Amino acid sequence: MNPTLLIGLDGATFTILDPLIRNGVMPFLASFLERGVRAELHSTPNPLTPPAWIALMTGRNPGTHGVFDFIWSEERGSEVYFTLYNFRDIQCETIWSMVSRQQGRVGTLNFPMMSPPPEVNGYVIPGLVSWKHLRRNIFPRQVFEELKQLPGFSAREMAWDFDMEKEAAKGVPEEEYENWIRFHIRRERQWFAAVRHLMRTRPADLTAILFDGPDKMLHMGWRFLDPDLFPAQPTSWEARIRTLLHEYFRELDTFLAEIEALAGPEARIFMASDHGFGPSREVLRINTWLAEQGYLTWRQVEDLAEDDRERYRRLIDRHFVLLDWDRTTAYASTTTSNGIHIRVARSEGGSGVPVAEYETFRQELIDKLYRITDHEGRPVISRVMTREEAFPGPNNLRAPDLTIATRDHGFLSIVNREPVLYRRPKVEGTHYPVGVFMAAGPGISRGGSLGAMQLVDIAPCLLHSLGLPVPSDLEGRVVEGLFRKEYLEENPVRQGRPTVRPDSYALLDHHTLEADEEAQIIKQLQALGYME
Amino acid sequence: MAAGTTREKILENLVQILEDMTADWDMELDDPIGEATRLMADLEFESIDVVQFIVAIEERFQRRGMPFEELLMEDGRYVDEITVRDTVDFLDRHLGQ
CATH class of the missing domain: 3.40.720.10 (Alkaline Phosphatase, subunit A)
Known part of the structure; x- marks a missing residue:
């Protein structure tokens, strides 16, 4: 090689x-x-x-591939159960x-x-x-x-x-x-x-x-x-x-x-x-906005049992979202996901958005997000993508229901703090x-x-x-112009058999599958009379 | 290793995992790691160490998808401490299933 x-x-x-x-x-x-x-x-x-x-x-x-953030979260009782993505989550x-x-x-x-x-x-x-x-x-x-x-x-x-x-x-x-x-x-x-x-x-x-x-x-x-x-x-x-x-x-x-x-x-x-990277001048506090719009209800530390209060204060300091789940239909769980999760009711009459109303609810939320403006009336969000738009594919269930791109590409803030749109005192770099x-x-x-x-x-x-x-099942391609023409003429791009499932390498007997595959194809072509 | 694993075998494996995990941590333990060892108080575990511990358990016992939230949470709240014994009990309940 x-x-x-x-x-x-x-x-x-x-x-x-x-x-x-x-x-x-x-x-x-x-x-x-x-x-x-x-x-x-x-x-x-x-x-x-x-x-x-x-x-x-x-x-x-x-x-x-199935990975959308550093961590993924699921509701468990009155808390969110967080765990880190790792190699085994790559699909x-x-x-x-x-x-x-x-x-x-x-x-x-x-x-x-x-x-x-x-x-x-x-x-x-x-x-x-x-x-x-x-x-x-x-x-x-x-x-x-x-x-x-x-x-x-x-x-x-x-x-x-x-x-x-x-x-x-x-x-x-x-x-x-x-x-x-x-x-x-x-x-x-x-x-x-x-x-x-x-x-x-x-x-x-x-x-x-x-x-x-x-x-x-x-x-x-x-x-x-x-x-x-x-x-x-x-x-x-x-x-x-x-x-x-x-x-x-x-x-x-x-x-x-x-x-x-x-x-x-x-x-x-x-x-x-x-x-890439670029300058960010403002922060959109998305959960504060969702609360203002009636989608989200915060739980107050003072309402918790006394034994729990100090621990929750520490968690909130580390950007934990303390919510009243029964009165929350949409929320952002991490700042890095730039996403909003919609709580779909798990059973009829349960808290959350009824399954039958999901599409309407989501579209209304998207329309409202596009209407968030600064004090001069200019829109703050440049794009809202549904899960299917942002992450088409068979392994997108852990992705947020909505993924948001703001006009300066800054990460969304999830903390409970006013105002909704905060001007940074100094420009910071953010992911572009x-x-x-x-x-x-x-x-x-x-x-x-x-x-x-x-x-x-x-x-x-x-x-x-x-x-x-x-x-053959990769979603990218060998880009045009990368390799010199003469090189490509001598070394044309070859398409191979599809990838194998994750972790299979350790189970394979370290054989050259591509060679086996080629031999198999040659046999088939010979059988069909296309090759001698 | 999964169904039919005895409590003794589970404990032996957990002790091996924890000894391996903490080998570089420069800790001086009063007692060797055993059933009574507390992950947070004795081994100074932080949340990231718990995540690594769970992954190591899943790898060792070749089982994924066990409901570890039962070990980490109680009545919908994260617990403040986990002992090796708690973990043995949890695995004893779930490895056979």
Whole structure:
């Protein structure tokens, strides 16, 4: 197989990368784009890490792969039962499995929802896993012991720090900005040291590494990096933060250069982000609005038993929604889902919307959402998508009934606070729907821009780069113009048999199914007289 | 491993899971992990650790979809503490089904 690398840059956008390239902060990326191609990469309807990266890894959209958020929730009694999505919730085959079962070796580092780790022909170091559980979630476990021997290795620094992320989700205080950036510089060094070691000791046909620092830097640092927003006369502190952010991207650029050098001249390198980024100036408090409209009733902490009050105050502080379920018909359970769930009555006469009235209820709610305006009468919501529109597919039942895109793409707030539309005191970065794609290497076109791509196109492109057929049931395609014409004439895109169900790789006897399939097709063609 | 698993076997497996899980946590336990061990008070579990514990149990016993909310919630409210014994009782009830 032709060596192929996937470098994930979580949240990367050309809005920021282009100025960094122009300013000489990312010289490697500049040369990479001169030698290769770029494209706008469109994310999933809710541009969020888990559904988006899994769309990239599977070549399927969320309605098929079945993951819509970091967590999913169900009503249980008077509370909502939350649990984290994990690898076993992915309803279709990942590219790691597609390559493994065709005897290719894969190495994957820091991709989300990869725990418990799937058995692959290679190794898996999952992302979004606390240091306390990292060792147990690496496949094979021996890899963790190898990493421990690396100078300066720290599982605490490399893995996901839930306490820190929880605090960051509330907004990093300005006095913490410097520490936050330096922490992520150290964190990326850990991941780079890991991938460098593994590329040397366990070379793979498909190596994939995700750097998630860009997302963290852009959430907190957008106003320092966006040339349109950075003040002409910055304070010394603003200048220092911008310099530090540049230091992060400068070091990331050196990692990219070293990874390419390690991969060697034969390797094709693909870079992609799960979503883009852009400025957010306001927050829509959707549950406050739903309460105002009579769809939702809050439960007050004071109404609870005294023993429970302190615990609930802590939960609410962590963005828990305390609702009177009997008097609630629509609510948002997480800020990251950008979605509204409609409570459908479970039995006749039970609380919630009767099944027969669901469609009418939903349409009325959509119409009202479009009528939310700012103080100048301008609409705040740019699009409301039903579950079927946003996530068509057989595995969309956990998706919200409605998915909302606001005019500045900001995440919805779910807290019980006035006013409904809140103007941020300072611009923050938020997820935008268009991310980045870049590629270079033998057979890749040089120095141009491709048409718009979808996340589901990445898996077919990677498979073709490896020299493998593209399964017939993938939802993406090998995009036009990515590979040079002469290369494609010699190496036409081959369609292969459909993907296999998740986890099947471990059960297969590691045979080359594609070869078996081809033999079978040849036999059939011979039997029909089309082939001798 | 599922139907017919004895309480002793369940306990043995849970202790193995917890010992493996907490091996890097730099904790000094007064007593070895056993039925009386409290996940929150003794092992300093946080909610994310409970999630990992459940996944590890499902993997070990090769069973998904058990109603873990019965273990984690009581009368529609999250419980403040879970013991290894609670977990053994829960699995003893559900593994045979």
